[in-house]
Amino acid sequence: MIFTQCIPTAVCTVISTPPGTALRPSSKALIQSSCKKTLYSDLCVRSLTRFAPNRELSSRDLAHIALTVSLVKARYTRAYLLFVAKKVKTASKRDTQAVHDCLSQITDGVDRLSQSIVELRHIARSGTQEDFEWCSSNIETWLSAALTDTETCLDEFPRHAMGGKAKLIVKAKVLNVAQASSNALALFHRFAAAYRSTNRWIKKSP
DSSP states (O other), X not given: OEEEEEOTTSOEEEEEOOTTOOOOHHHHHHHHHHHTTSSSHHHHHXXXXXXXXXXXXXXXXXXXXHHXXXXXXXXXXXXXXXXXXXXXXXXXXXXXXXXXXXXXXXXXXXXXHHHHXXXXXHHHHOOSHHHHHHHXXXXXXXXXXXXXXXXXXXXXXXXXXXXXXXXXXXXXHHHHHHHHHHHHXXXXXXXXXXXXXXXXXSOOOO
């Protein structure tokens, strides 16, 4: 299986797990222990196990995979919302506005998740406490905002707005993005804590 996603810096992330390939026991154990700290642990384990490369993994790897999974889900959701937006042109003003507002929020979320992936890569190249804390703060801010975007999107669909299958699919897709993003934030926090612990020169935030 090949998982591909391009982000704004023209860098393509490819996570490939050939069918039947078993993860290393140490990687499985890391995924299991890390996902226990997330709100949606089953989704976390499934996503990381499915797309993790067959090599020794670190907490940074898990955060990166989780962010990439969230970004791809958000992009798929945006694509579906664009499709729905075309279909509701002749619908009520309320339905049309709900779709377009939700589309705007998810688009913002896509941008923030993309920025987070770029910033996580920068952490790997940074060598100072100031760089780490700056990047870490940015990622936490952007991921929290992406979560808020999904909540706002769901709020744009009042009980009687739209109807039928399209509304259910939109809500399911947005909820899936929210859960994946929540897991990504939790896994990033775990990576940041491990990074601070390894680099003793970086003081923990009060």
